[in-house]
Amino acid sequence: MVANREISATEAQRDSECGMWNSELLARASLCASVPLWWTRIALMKNLGILLSGRGSNFEAIARNIAAGKIPHARIAIVISNRADAGGLETARKLGLKSRLIPSKGKERKEHDHEVVAALQEHKVDLVCLAGYMRLLSPWFVRQFPGKILNIHPSLLPAFPGLEAQQQAFAYGVKVSGCTVHFVDEELDHGPIIVQRAIPVLDTDTEHTLAGRILEQEHIAYTDAINVVLEGKYEIVGRRLVRQ
Numbered sequence: 001m002v003a004n005r006e007i008s009a010t011e012a013q014r015d016s017e018c019g020m021w022n023s024e025l026l027a028r029a030s031l032c033a034s035v036p037l038w039w040t041r042i043a044l045m046k047n048l049g050i051l052l053s054g055r056g057s058n059f060e061a062i063a064r065n066i067a068a069g070k071i072p073h074a075r076i077a078i079v080i081s082n083r084a085d086a087g088g089l090e091t092a093r094k095l096g097l098k099s100r101l102i103p104s105k106g107k108e109r110k111e112h113d114h115e116v117v118a119a120l121q122e123h124k125v126d127l128v129c130l131a132g133y134m135r136l137l138s139p140w141f142v143r144q145f146p147g148k149i150l151n152i153h154p155s156l157l158p159a160f161p162g163l164e165a166q167q168q169a170f171a172y173g174v175k176v177s178g179c180t181v182h183f184v185d186e187e188l189d190h191g192p193i194i195v196q197r198a199i200p201v202l203d204t205d206t207e208h209t210l211a212g213r214i215l216e217q218e219h220i221a222y223t224d225a226i227n228v229v230l231e232g233k234y235e236i237v238g239r240r241l242v243r244q
């Protein structure tokens with residue numbers, strides 16, 4: 001409960017740095033003559049760290065949605081790829097975003113994870129978004145950002161975890177498929193589900209057309225999930241994310 005008194009910029013910032021989303025405090029801070037509006041906007045912003053290994057269309061959709069004001073409380077602080085040939089790295093450069101190549105080839109998982117976490121911390125990342133990141137995170141990595149790592153998977157989990165989920169679903173003959181954005185825990189494609197979007201599998205579909213239509217949904221779902229998490233109006237009950 002916030003007492004009915006004027007608050008200082010320092011107090012609002014401390015609250016924001018605690019990872020809490022107390023927009024009431026920040027909004028009231030902006031009413032104080034001494035706190036400019038731009039400051040409260042910046043204080044409300046959360047830093048996203050994007051991890052990718054490939055073409056980066058999910059990352060690009062997030063970046064474009066931020067630019068369009070559809071993810072009002074986030075900015076991309078850093079884009080990290082473990083592969084030099086990732087198209088997403090080039091996209092980041094074109095969009096004028098900070099990017100970094102941290103190669104994983106030939107490295108122990110522990111060593112690579114430590115390098116990536118150090119880069120995320122250096123850029124003060126609040127929320128890590130895996131966007132086609134083809135690496136399993138070590139339990140240590142997951143513990144560095146508790147409840148703050150998201151992943152997108154191209155199936156309706158728990159169906160078809162792992163690689164080539166769209167092909168798995170198509171070959172299985174499902175009539176409905178889609179995508180899932182979930183929190184990352186220590187198991188593969190497993191943490192609590194934040195958003196799912198479903199589409200019908202058409203008789204005329206091929207693996208390719210199905211994957212393409214799922215991807216369109218992914219680009220919507222990731223933005224929705226980031227907004228849910230950054231708004232913070234939810235609780236995790238067992239495995240369930242319940243909106244408040």
Ligand code: GRF
Binds near residue numbers: 055056154
């Ligand atoms: C997407 O299908 C995503 O669901 C999966 O990897 C793919 C990445 O695609 N985790 P892109 O690099 O974002 O285009």
